[in-house]
Amino acid sequence: MDNSELQPIFDFMRKLAPFDMLHEQTIKQCCKALTIVYYSKSQKLVHVDTNEAQLYIVRSGAFEVSTQQGELIDRIGEGQFFGFSGMLSGEKVVNQVHILEDGLVYHLPAKIFDQLRADCYQFDRFFNRAFAKRLRDQGSLNRSAINTARITNIMSKQLTTISPKASIHEAALLMANHRLSSLVVEENGQLCGILTDRDLRNRVLAKGLDGNTLVTTAMTKDPATIETDSLIFEAMLKMSENNIHHLPVMSENQPIAMITSTDLIRSQSSQPLLLIGQIQRQPDLESLIQVSQKIPDLLYNLISSDAKASEIGRILTSVTDALTRRLISLKQQDIGPEPMRFCWLSFGSQGRQDQMAGSDQDNALILEKETNEQEAKYFKQLSEYVCSALNECGFPFCPGNIMAQNPEWQLSLQQWLQQFSQWIKTPDPTALLHASIFFDMRPICGDIRLFEQLQKSVLSRTCNNDIFIAAMSQNALQSTPPLGFFRSFVLERDGSEVKGIDLKHKGNALINDIVRVYALSAGIEEVNTNKRIQSLIKQSAIDKELAMNLLDAWEFIAHKRLINQGHQFDHAQTVSNYILPDSLSSLVRHQLKDAFKVIYEAQSTIKLKFLRQF
Amino acid sequence: MFQQWHLQYKLKRLINNTKSNKPTHLKTHYQYLLTQLHQPIVNLNLLALDIEMTGLNHKKDEMVSIGVIPIINGQIKPKYAQYKLLKIQGSVGQSATIHGVHDRDLTEALATSEIIEWLLQQCQDKVLVAHHALLDIQFLEQALLKLGGPIQQLFAIDTLQLEKQRLNRKNQYIKNGELRLNACRERYHLPIYSAHNALTDALACAELLLAQLNKMGGLDNIKLQDILRKY
Structure with a gap:
């Protein structure tokens, strides 16, 4: 030592x-x-x-x-x-x-x-x-400015160089072996030039020179360069101004990397719009699986650009929606158009538009009417294809089997209506569990009128239905947020100490549950928690201060959850909803504690309001 | 006021008595203290010090290790932190369980005379700071005595005394253990370090002093003569 x-x-x-x-x-x-x-x-x-x-x-x-x-x-x-x-x-x-x-x-x-x-x-x-x-x-940089990343983030770590005195043949071999479109020509650590595919074509082959030609005669001398601390944006500008595709990256007058226009395009490709565009263009499942591997990068980029958690959830969900639609249309190219009207529904986090890393799929089908054998076969093929494709694209099968491929959840509108009214009439624990998932539903693909009919009817039954709402409230109070922190432990309300906090189940999910009770009681159509709260405020169906606090708490906890997941992603750990108090600064501990307090207060409020309990 | 005169008088006498700057640098150290007495702490160089010993009796027990870290103009400088082990006559024995220095570590240790030489050189232009300075100073004075020469007196800022005065002023009854280094640090919300490594404790003491001085009115208001003590 x-x-x-x-x-x-x-x-x-x-x-x-x-x-x-x-x-x-x-x-x-x-x-x-x-x-x-x-x-x-x-x-x-x-x-x-x-x-x-x-x-x-x-x-x-x-x-x-x-x-x-x-x-x-x-x-x-x-x-x-x-x-x-x-x-x-x-x-x-x-x-x-x-x-x-x-x-x-x-x-x-x-x-x-x-x-x-x-x-x-x-x-x-x-x-x-x-x-x-x-x-x-x-405020000096607005949220759309996505190009603030530095080129160091995207340039390759390895630099392949060649001496100016080497032959073109050696250079071509090096490029072929390393699958490169260009080389940095270097002598004693000093940049002499660059040699690109185009140089080989224009200055060697077109002129009829042979492989023994020296690199120095074929290379581009005095190439444009860029400093290592430049922004990606600046690299793009330099390339387009000079109409070039390769830029040696310099640090202290020495070349340390080569950046190509392909690197730049790749760095931009995990943007949501581009990604959705790509999804829509893919011709088969294999390429869709490939493209969906970029979803974690998108999430990661969104986290590091510090977008709001609620926005990230919506962006990610829109990618999942696009993927689902593309899969349905791919299968329909294969098996033909649907034999009757249908609507593909999503529930849970996709329904609420707050998907994050590792969300599983929750989906179902509304059919126009009950199916005959032929029709049933069609929807079986379609749903099984889409569900297993989603699984392969990184949205695991629902452990509770709430999926369109499950015949239990391929129901006609009439059957759905019966199902919902049964849950509402006899709110036993299973019914309430289903309610908390199925009541957050959103149409993804197909005939939206089927969904609208269903939703309208469901809401008319829950609105001001005291018994059902009381049961839902009871359900929303099953779990309470932690009290706060004590040393390196999370302190639960019953005084017990646990090592980590599940930010999803002890945080965001509790708020979702509370807000759902309010929304169903007021007959609000929105399913996104954020939008539900906005509508509730508009209808004066909730105390405004409580509502605003819930919004803040939701955003804060979701944000922490994302940051945590980003950190896990960064350190190649399994992405989870768990956060250890040790990893929190004292300031964040205080803020989280406040957020939990808001949830607890909201739970007390629904207890009073819908259960008439103190 | 009286304390200030007393310090001045003592220092002047010591400077006059300490002929030919022997032991080396001690006179320089006294001169530094004398000229800086009226200076605010922010203008000074301090040296936080901690000594681990085989026991608490300076007549019988021995020093095992010393850690020092300077505070220059109110800033702690880890770059100049130093840690030294001492050769001892006996064995570290049971005290190893406290400070973690075992006999086997002492092979590269320095003799007490070398350590004193080194320490006095370190603090020729610095003021000593320690937590429960009395103990450390007793061991150092004992070592100086053993090197021959007249009884030398040392001066230091004691973070334990500062804390005791502060609690007394607030009329607080001081319970057992409340003046321990980590207990004091906790009162200022300073991070808690595992104790009983001489260097870690020296750092802990240095940080505590800064926190205390800030509570007492700031490093640019408190003067050396307000807090320096003679031992």
């Missing part, structure tokens, strides 16, 4: 993202380079020395970053950072940092910070994302 090593600092830093991605030796060097400063509330502001930039790492305490005009940009707690914007943009920071709670802050000199960014691409990416988020919060 190095005797002068400070164990507590090292222990803290090695668990701190993005430092946790660095080599142990590098972390130790960071620890030595830090200075530790104590900030007290009585000082009010952190004096940020603009001439000596540094990264501020909060070890304890709480801080608030705002613009000079006093507009809030960020709140920062334990394990978070400030002071990096200036180092990334090279501009002087004019933000103010207020001290909310006394605490220790580690200062990391700019020189070390820059070195780490240059050496570790994930480290750099971490801060560039945080920076992009800040900018957006300041």
Whole structure:
């Protein structure tokens, strides 16, 4: 052991993202380079020395970053950072940092910070994302600006080079072996030029030269280049301005990578609209499976661009909807048009438009009338194909078998109406379980009038139906949110301690349940929790303050859930809804606790309102 | 006011008595203290120190390890943190279970005389800071005595005393264990470190001092003479 090593600092830093991605030796060097400063509330502001930039790492305490005009940009707690914007943009920071709670802050000199960014691409990416988020919060970058990512995120890690004195034959062989369309021509670490497919065609083959021609005669000399810290957007601009497809990426005057127009196109392809467009164009299941592998990337990009959780849910669901429709139409090309009117329904998270990673499928069919053997066979073929295709595309089969391929859920409109009225008349536990899934229904494909008839009839039966609503309320109160945190545990209301929180079942699902009770009682057609709340407010069917708090709580918990999933994705862990309190800063713990409190209050309110209980 | 005169008087006397700067750097250290007495802490160099020992009796027990970390102008500098092991006569014995230093670790240890030399060099332009400084100072003074020469007196800022005064001022009854390093840190919401490594404790003490001084009115208001004590 190095005797002068400070164990507590090292222990803290090695668990701190993005430092946790660095080599142990590098972390130790960071620890030595830090200075530790104590900030007290009585000082009010952190004096940020603009001439000596540094990264501020909060070890304890709480801080608030705002613009000079006093507009809030960020709140920062334990394990978070400030002071990096200036180092990334090279501009002087004019933000103010207020001290909310006394605490220790580690200062990391700019020189070390820059070195780490240059050496570790994930480290750099971490801060560039945080920076992009800040900018957006300041309003200087709007949400549609998707091209703020740096080229470091997309360029390939390996650089294949060739000497100018090599032969064209060697170069072509190298390109063929590495499946490359271009090479960087380099001598003693200095860039001499680039050699592309087009150069081989235009300067060698077209001129009748042979394979012994030297690279130096065929290459493009003095190519346009781009610096490693450029934005993807800037690379696009440079390529289109110069009408070229290859750009060597330079760092300290040395080529470190090659970026191609294909890289740029690929980097944009996980955008939702493009993805949906691709889905609509795919000719067969195999290629659809291929395309749907980009859905996790889309989710990840959306998370890192810090979109609202409710928006992410809607975007992801629209991708699933498009996929479902494309699958139905693919199968219909095969087995012909439907023998009678039908409507493909989705339930659960797809119904509510709040799908996230790993959502399973919940779907069913409404048919115009009861089927004969022939017709039944048609819908069996169609639904079995679509359900298993969805499964292969990453939407696992529903464990409760609530799927269109299950004959139990291929019902005629008449049968659906009977089914619903039975659930509503005798709300036993199974009926209520079904109700919580089936009442969040949305038409995906087919004849929408079938759905409308069903929904209208169902709502007319639930609206002001005291007995049914009371049973639904009872059901929504089965589970309560945790009370908060105690040390590294989650504290349940009964005083027991558990290790992690299931943000879905102890958070968002509880809010969905509460809002569903309100919506069914008021006869509201919307199924998306967010939209249900909006409609409830419009109809004055809910206390406005409670409603707004529920909206905030839903968004906050869903956002945390997504961030957590993004983190899991980043660290190649299984994506789940579980979050460990240890991974939360004290500020987030407080906020989560508040969100749980809102849920608990809302549960108390429905108890009073629909169950007449105190 | 009286304390200030007393410190000045003591320091001047020590400087006059400490001829030829022997042991090395001690006179320089006294001179530094004397000239800085009226300075606010933010302008000073401090050296937070912690010593692990085989026991609590300075007459009988021995020092095992020393950790130091400087505070320069109110900023703690891990870069200059140092940790030294000491050669001892006996065995670390049962005390190993507390500070984690075992006999086998002591092969690269320095002799007490070398350690004193090194420490005095470290603090020739710095003020010593320790938690429960009395204990550390007793061991250091004992070591100086063993090196021959007249009885030397050392000065330090004691974070335990500062905490005790603060609690007394608030008329709080101090319960057993409430002045321990981690207990004090908890009162300032400082992170809790596993204790009893000399360097970790020196860091913990340094951070505690900054927190205390901020509560007492800030590093630019508190002067050295307000908090320095003679041992």
